[in-house]
Amino acid sequence: MSTRAAILWGVGEKWSVEDVDLAEPGFGQVRVKIHATGLCHSDDHAVTGDMPTPFPLVGGHEGAGVVEAVGPGVTRVAPGDHVVLIFQPPCGHCRNCARGRSNLCLNAALQDYGAAKPFKARGRDIAATGDLGTFADATVVSERCVVKIAKDVPFAAASLLGCAVTTGWGAAVYLAEVEPGDNVVVIGSGGVGINSVQGARHAGANLVVAVDTVELKRRKALEFGATHAVASVEEAKELLAENTDGRMADAAILSVGVGDGGILGQIVDLTGPAGTTVVTSVSPFASTSVDLNLALFTLSQKTLRGNVYGGVQVHRDIPLLLDLYRQGHLKLDELITKTYTLDQINEGYADMHAGKNLRGVIAF
Template sequence: MQTKAAILWEVDTPWSVEDIELDDPGPGEVRVKLAASGMCHSDEHLVTGDLPFELPIVGGHEGAGVVEEVGEGVSWLEVGDHVVFGFIPSCGRCHSCSTGHQSLCDLGAVLGVGRQIADGTSRHHAQGKDLNLMCLLGTFAHDTVVNEASCIKIEKDVPLDKACLLGCGVVTGWGSSVYAAEVSPGDVVAVVGVGGIGASAIQGAKLAGAKQIWAIDPVESKREKAMEFGATHTAASMAEAMEPLQEKSWGLMANKVIMTMGVGQGDLLIEALALTAKRGRVVVTNIHPAAEMTANMSLLDLTLMEKQVVGSLFGSGNARSDIPKLINLYREGQLDLDNMVTTEYTLDQVNDGYDDMRAGKNIRGVMKYT
């Protein structure tokens, strides 16, 4: 069939919205008509080359839609089912999945290649070339074909334009607080960067019982929005937060510092550790450029104060259990997805959406498809 998608042909060029040819789903695959896609900063990393995925590629990895065709061997999904895509597939059988770490599923090893899991070929084509898929999904499209391992079935009453956020940003941020940071009741938490992931980390810290949540971002409107998601204090930078956080915490500093900036910077890690209490933890969730190999930090501080630095992918969570769990929290009014969406766009406006993201206008932009 023919559909429309946003393609990145070369690094440092705009997304090209054009017609593509989409093959039928193969064994273990489904064809999904997308309802919406979140506009995550990770797709910007494709444009800048910070994530060196193979091009040309259909962008997008934060999507939700309706199953329209089922390939051979798929037994638990059927036409009409509503699904959210997990940007890390989960097989349920590898060591990571079977020990409760679906965010590290072995199937994720082929993310950077971007072709179908089953046979390493493409279902998406344009201008006579095979197209790869961002995170094996390609949600910057009206239709896509994905492996069943990337699908999480949800109830049909959940708004798909909100559910799409659970495919990456919300689970990643919420899990960074709840799982990776292990925020406990009474903790002092600092979240550095208030985009979709940071806003979700703030909500996760609030639900976990943090007594102080410091939202740190240079954009004033984002700091104001952070207060609506549960932040108790704000600052424009880690340096600016240092003195007031020390005062408000009675000199103890932050038990947990969660790094959710759009682009990580290794030279800022020393500031994050300075904000961190003795035996505190820094969680590095944001993506750093693939070529960055150094970080500025005091290893003496790390040892003498028993501080920790840990990485977190997909919130260190389990999408198949966490996405339904977060949907129920949304239904009960304990998780705010509605106010996460700052601006809605069409597929043709994909470049406008990323211009707004770069300008700091959005917590999360969402493309809605008819």
């Protein structure tokens, strides 16, 4: 069938919204009509070349929609079901899935990203970000890549469960393992980081210090449960020192738009002895050095942790997060600053870079 999608033809290009051919769902696949997709910073790493990507590419990995058609062998969902799309789909039976690390599913990791090419345009087969490609009116994905949700959840809110909310909330709750009374600092309070603020509050944190260079993000962080919001890491360091009797933060979560090994030491310095630093930000793949006083790191027994999808188990945590949303404990609708049409995608990303949006969302 014919549909429309935003294609990236190469590094440094603009997203190009074009008519594309979409393959019919094959064995175990479903076609999803996309109703909303978030403009996550990760898709921009393909544009800048910071993250190696197959080209051409239909972007988007933070989406929600309705199953329109299913291929043979599909058992988990049926046409008409509302779903959130997920990257890193768990198989449910590998060693990591079996031990509660389904975000690190070995079968998802072994999957050859970019091998699935559901779209075709200008005579070429086109890959899809995370094998999802949600910057499209419709996409075809494995049934493992969808989690069914209730029909009353607004699509825009649901789409953010596909990445920003799960990744940010899980960074605090599962990866930083924030406990009641802990002091937490979140550096970069954008679409993902703001959810680490929410997660830290849920986990019972005492101080939640949001650091962001943009005034709007600092104001939003306070609305989302931060106790303090400051503009720089230096200010956060002073504030933590004063308010913790020098014990500093139990957890620091780095979620600025582009990771930078050069500032890692300053972030780790925000934590006290036995503190944990979670690195959510994706750094340029080509950069391989970090600036960190390793002796002090060792002798203060600190932890440095990566982040894949917030360490969440999607089949447990997406329903859990929706329960919290229904009870008013988790803000989802308030994350969305502005909605765009698919044709306005480049404007949406320009607004992200200009710091105008907590999260921009394309509504179809």
